[in-house]
Amino acid sequence: MRSALHFLVVARRCEIDELETLAHTCGLVGAIGRLVHGLQRERGLSNVLLASGGRRFAAQRQAQLGECLRLEQDVRDAFDELESQAHRGGSGTRLFSRIAAVVPGLDALPVLRQRVGALELDAAAATTAYGKLVAGLLAVVFEAADGATDPEISRLLAALFNFMQGKEFAGQERACGGAAFAAGGTDEARRQHWLKLIAAQDRCFRFFVDFAGPAAAERWQRSQPLAELAELERLRRIACTTAGTVLDADLATTWFDCCSLRIDAMKAFEESLTDTLQSCCVNKVAQARAEAVSHETLLARLPEAGQALANAYFEGLGEPDATALAAPGGPFGQRFERSVLDMLQEQSLRLQRISDELEAVRAALNERKLVERAKGLLMARRRIGEADAHRLLSQTAMNQGRRLVDVAESVLSVADYLADGA
């Protein structure tokens, strides 16, 4: 017949297992971040290469391919290492399914690279291909955030996911602009797409700030390279103010370098986020281990602790005397009984708090997913831009006094009844 303390130790062991698995998952997320960064650079170089008819960036691209092969191997190793971890239950099902979905994309990279090298694709097609692969890799990160059962780690992973997503839009903007400058001009469709990418970045970094909190937001602000940011805005203005502008093809390199410096700064910041995440995992594992040891010590030293807890369970029952059910002359003072009981109650309150926080993080993560889905639907059906779709949703929410996510849910639930707009 096992005691309450025994099951508290079991609970702590479950927590330790979970945190260790999370630490491995966070390692994978770091490796994915580095590969995504490499692929973003490879995409940018490939785009300029394709748009310039093979004249620009051939050597740089070749060097980048070697770097990417190495980073890809790290990610594949992290996949394998994650598998060698103990079983992961339900969250493992989803995580490994996402991994299974993205592996064919990694396998297909050699053929993609060969076709880019032979100039068989245009810049847009190459961007789409790399974009699909990066989206698949980021889906693994999303699943890691959604499946985490520690609210603090889940929140950090959600912040990191949004940051990585924002950085991906920055990478797409680099490719889009690189192709435009290299081609010596842009058209209305590309201009619209470009503006969308700028808005999407802003949105992701707003979400990042929400999840990461004010201190991280402050560090993020300070980490941005201001000179490059100013130059970036100048080049954006030149290219995006009016459609059909003729662009100086020599600005392709300036644009690319400027974007790359900005994205590299993002990368450095992303690494610091990953480090925070890793040390958060390590600290939590250490803390849970220490608590398990202290429970185990208590368990070994006080085999009768269970009786003390039992004595306290119905304490005060039907009598003003607070030791109502305590066996008279028991081996424990009331102080000890209280301290063990406090430990149990504290654990219970802690669980409630963790459960509530986790609920809040998951809800926020999924609410954003719903809002994004509803926006996508509106953009497709009513053929409007992202900003207009957002305005439509927020306006409706404000007019009806409802939350944005509720309006989004309504939009999605009546999707089939929405007529195609003009």
Added chain:
Amino acid sequence: MRSALHFLVVARRCEIDELETLAHTCGLVGAIGRLVHGLQRERGLSNVLLASGGRRFAAQRQAQLGECLRLEQDVRDAFDELESQAHRGGSGTRLFSRIAAVVPGLDALPVLRQRVGALELDAAAATTAYGKLVAGLLAVVFEAADGATDPEISRLLAALFNFMQGKEFAGQERACGGAAFAAGGTDEARRQHWLKLIAAQDRCFRFFVDFAGPAAAERWQRSQPLAELAELERLRRIACTTAGTVLDADLATTWFDCCSLRIDAMKAFEESLTDTLQSCCVNKVAQARAEAVSHETLLARLPEAGQALANAYFEGLGEPDATALAAPGGPFGQRFERSVLDMLQEQSLRLQRISDELEAVRAALNERKLVERAKGLLMARRRIGEADAHRLLSQTAMNQGRRLVDVAESVLSVADYLADGA
């Protein structure tokens, strides 16, 4: 370098592990249901014993104690068996913490029984003590429902939890009424408490119907013993219509038998719910195993399947020809590539559906928790009954065009500003 199919198999294995652990958890839930039923009966008998000054039900209670000892051992065995299962990650942390919190209550039962036998407690104190223990056992069931990662099983567990909770209120009503009849009368406080217990049962069975669906609701309707239900309502009317009624003490046995028959019918129905849950787990494990075997067979027979998936990954890229990136003369026909790709896509859609459903079940489970908490707060602060608190919340929701849960959240968030009402 492992293939996509390999990771699909890993995902399936995680799912199987999770489902097998869930099957064990469901076994525990069944054992808890039986013990709760035994304790409810013990509480009812103890209450009449105490209220009648030891004259009634002494022998029946003694027999029931033996039965309860056996059922308690089954639950303790199920706790141990659950522990011997592979690690359970985050949901295990919460489940075992709840178990740790309830074990002292089981340990304290002998002292409680001794004091009841010596007539040292009054009926109300004994009811409170048994109620605390049953609530602790039901909290384990709630955690099992909340931690399940399969939406169908989670929904069934949530239905079962609400049913068990409703049955517990029926048990409390049996004890409350038993004490009233045995004492030969009731007062206003007991009458109010009795009415609350009736409303609480109705609410739980409504929630049960929501989670279990119409077919189970229909079976639940048919399972109720109509003659006893009519007699129950008659006795309720006699006792609850006006305060201070003098009651025929001989009706204590009639009341107790009538409630017991109704609760036994609930118990039989609860057993059928537990059976459904168990066979659902068994079927799902069998299905996941079969799928894992079929993936493994495919993996063994077609080591090059990974290449086929890779070929299909960027399919249609930048060209109207749908086999754009397929290696010419590869070993696989397009039909095969499509079927493997379909498998991956199907898996991904299935995951999205599972994730959405799980979200919905968890949200519903937690929304109810929020609404109940808000009601409890209103009842305490404004000193109103449960029905009034519910009316207040729904009225506000309707007036403001908001969901009940949003109003509940607002109430909880401004809890500290609420003045004590009259």
